[in-house]
Amino acid sequence: MSIDAAVFQGLSWNLPADVRQLLAFHFMVNALEAGTAVAVMAGAIGWFMVLRRQTFAGHTLAVIAFPGAAGAALAGLPLATGYFGACVAGALALAGVSADRTGSHSRESAATGTVQAFALGLGFLFVGLYHGLLNGISSLLFGTFLGISDTQAHTLVAVAAVALALLAVAGRPLLFASIDGDVARAAGVPVRALSLGFLLLLGLAVAATSQITGALLVFALLVAPAATAQQLTARPLPGLLLSVLLGLAVTWLGLAFAYFSIYPAGFYITSLAFGAYVLARVARALAARRTAAAAGH
Amino acid sequence: MGRPAPSEALRLTGASVELGGQVVWKDVSLSVERGEFVAVLGSNGAGKSTLLKVVLGLLPLRSGTATVLGRPPGEANAAIGYLPQRRHFDASSRIRGVDVVRLGVDGARWGLPLPRLGPDERRQRVHDVIELVGAEAYAGRAIGSLSGGEQQRLLIAQALARRPSLLMLDEPLDSLDLTNQAAVAALVQRICREEQVAVLLVAHDVNPILGYLDRVIYFAGDTAVAGTPAEVITTETLTRLYAAPVEVLRAADGRLVVVGQPEAPFVHGSRHEH
Numbered sequence: 001m002s003i004d005a006a007v008f009q010g011l012s013w014n015l016p017a018d019v020r021q022l023l024a025f026h027f028m029v030n031a032l033e034a035g036t037a038v039a040v041m042a043g044a045i046g047w048f049m050v051l052r053r054q055t056f057a058g059h060t061l062a063v064i065a066f067p068g069a070a071g072a073a074l075a076g077l078p079l080a081t082g083y084f085g086a087c088v089a090g091a092l093a094l095a096g097v098s099a100d101r102t103g104s105h106s107r108e109s110a111a112t113g114t115v116q117a118f119a120l121g122l123g124f125l126f127v128g129l130y131h132g133l134l135n136g137i138s139s140l141l142f143g144t145f146l147g148i149s150d151t152q153a154h155t156l157v158a159v160a161a162v163a164l165a166l167l168a169v170a171g172r173p174l175l176f177a178s179i180d181g182d183v184a185r186a187a188g189v190p191v192r193a194l195s196l197g198f199l200l201l202l203g204l205a206v207a208a209t210s211q212i213t214g215a216l217l218v219f220a221l222l223v224a225p226a227a228t229a230q231q232l233t234a235r236p237l238p239g240l241l242l243s244v245l246l247g248l249a250v251t252w253l254g255l256a257f258a259y260f261s262i263y264p265a266g267f268y269i270t271s272l273a274f275g276a277y278v279l280a281r282v283a284r285a286l287a288a289r290r291t292a293a294a295a296g297h
Numbered sequence: 298m299g300r301p302a303p304s305e306a307l308r309l310t311g312a313s314v315e316l317g318g319q320v321v322w323k324d325v326s327l328s329v330e331r332g333e334f335v336a337v338l339g340s341n342g343a344g345k346s347t348l349l350k351v352v353l354g355l356l357p358l359r360s361g362t363a364t365v366l367g368r369p370p371g372e373a374n375a376a377i378g379y380l381p382q383r384r385h386f387d388a389s390s391r392i393r394g395v396d397v398v399r400l401g402v403d404g405a406r407w408g409l410p411l412p413r414l415g416p417d418e419r420r421q422r423v424h425d426v427i428e429l430v431g432a433e434a435y436a437g438r439a440i441g442s443l444s445g446g447e448q449q450r451l452l453i454a455q456a457l458a459r460r461p462s463l464l465m466l467d468e469p470l471d472s473l474d475l476t477n478q479a480a481v482a483a484l485v486q487r488i489c490r491e492e493q494v495a496v497l498l499v500a501h502d503v504n505p506i507l508g509y510l511d512r513v514i515y516f517a518g519d520t521a522v523a524g525t526p527a528e529v530i531t532t533e534t535l536t537r538l539y540a541a542p543v544e545v546l547r548a549a550d551g552r553l554v555v556v557g558q559p560e561a562p563f564v565h566g567s568r569h570e571h
Contacts, residue, residue: 051392169407176404179392182381183455186353186374187405230391234439239391 011260022259031145031212034153035251037160038208039221043247044167045205046226047240048198052178056109057094057199058222061206063116064090066215068207069140070126080152083207084159091203095196123215143214143266145255156208163204166197174198175236212251217266221247224273231280246276305367306331306463306495307352312361314347320519321347325361327514327523329497331462334489335523336506337499338530339516345499346382348514348521349465352497353379366462373463378456382467382499386448390441394432394451397440399423401458426454429491430484446477450484457488464488466498470505478505485509503530504552530555 012018022028049058068086069079097112127137167174176184177191185191209218225246229239254269306329313323321344329335337345350356351363354371366373378401402419427436430450435443440451449469456464466485470478482498486509489496500506503513507526514523515530517538522529529535530553535543544556 172400172404172406172408176400179390179397180400180404180455183379184400184404186377186379186381187401187459188374189405234391234393234396236392236396 022256027146027148028259030148030150030153031255034148034156035145035212035255036248037157038212039247039251040244041160041163041205042209042221043225043244044164044240045201046222047229047243048174048178049202050223050226050230055223058202058206060094060112060116061087061090061203062210062215062218064119065207065210066140067119067123067126070123074126074130080155080211083210087203087207088200091199095199139214141214141216142264143212143217145212145258145265152211156211159204159208163201166201170194170197213266213269217270220270220273221251224277225250228277228280231284250276304331308364310362312363313359314351314356315359322516322520325521329495331495332489332493333511334486334496334509336503336510336513337497338503338513343516345516346467349467349497352465353377376462378459378461378464380452380456380466380469385445385472386440388441391439394436394438394440394443395423395427398427398436398451398455398458401455422458426457429457429488430454445472446481449473449481461494464494464496468499468501470500475505482506482509
């Protein structure tokens, strides 16, 4: 973790020089590669998640990601295996819960909340049993961009590419099913299959994002850019693109700020994402007031 | 009988349906022609929405036959525009009305959702149906910010987008005030005539739409009858249908009031949808 003082020069306020310095370290290149893949994937899948009102499902998957990763560390497996395994299994379980609609909605969320608490406790136990990683719990929960291996970065890029390709093919029926399930079903859209498929994609996105932001800060990339984009535009395609661009912007800026300062990347990424969301809400409220005032005259 | 087949949108012959082992309705025979505006009436749980499900092929008949646009139920769904019950977009729905209508044109197609790269013909169709329902002024706004009547017009536009031969609207007037109920009924009548679409409109109250209808299908007891409102909504017919004394009164303003109709005859609990 110690940074070679001869190479590290701090912020020079000369943008090309600073960017060159950022890219001088291999770990930083890996972090930017992984961060870019994750931001694009989370921005696109998050946009559908916010539209489908499945943020609670997303949160549940993130909480399940933590014991998954901690368990993998304990078992001596790569962390990525733990993240992806736990999230995909969690997505299948969530699909099972929502397919069986015998219980009321509140009962379903109460049950899920109980499982979340248990998952966090389990993760805490695994970290306690595993003594190898001193700051393990904080990087699992709040993320780290140090020490992302080549394999991990390439895996994230590959997963993101597959997820985006699937989303591109199924995007329109998924949009239809998300907005208007009954009509979509009558028009021949396989609504249930899409709903299961989307939960699996969401599981992949959460598992990938957790590896950068940690399990608890997943929403900085999965919800905040999408929610901001939906404040700013009600058009599907521009909204989706805006969500991806916002995700990229907060990730790159967050990683760069973290590199040049003593504060963690997770803090910068969440703060930037939160700031963008607040600005978007203020802008929309002002625009609404202006429209109302114009209509009043 | 004897009419050329393509003009017929729907025909049921001696049809009966069961849900969970209980008869919903039986011995129903009726037909609906293209360009006809038909209201589907009856009390809660009498089987109005069940009829729409049968037409879509989502529920099999227990006996009798059904023909939808000359084919068995379920095979003609591409030619049916369907608007399910109680759809309402809440204020946080951040998607434009025009996008919702557009989904009616190509929402079931796989591939990249690139609206601007689609063929002009699809964009033209979206424009045309929005014009048809008179929603040009607000189609570009987020659908959640629109009133119930505006949303309903856009949803009707969506259902019309693929040029259906049969349009089925399940209680589209439910959440609207009286002025909007009449306006939507007038719109549906105009569409019916201009596009030669058969319309089945499920309604709770016949009065706001009475002046626009061609015929009604009235579900009561365990069966249904079809005919003009003057034939069906009478003391004699409804008494026979309900198998209980029912009286139809005509108010001074022309409104029909059905007095003494028993609510949801039997099996109330078993009819909840799953």
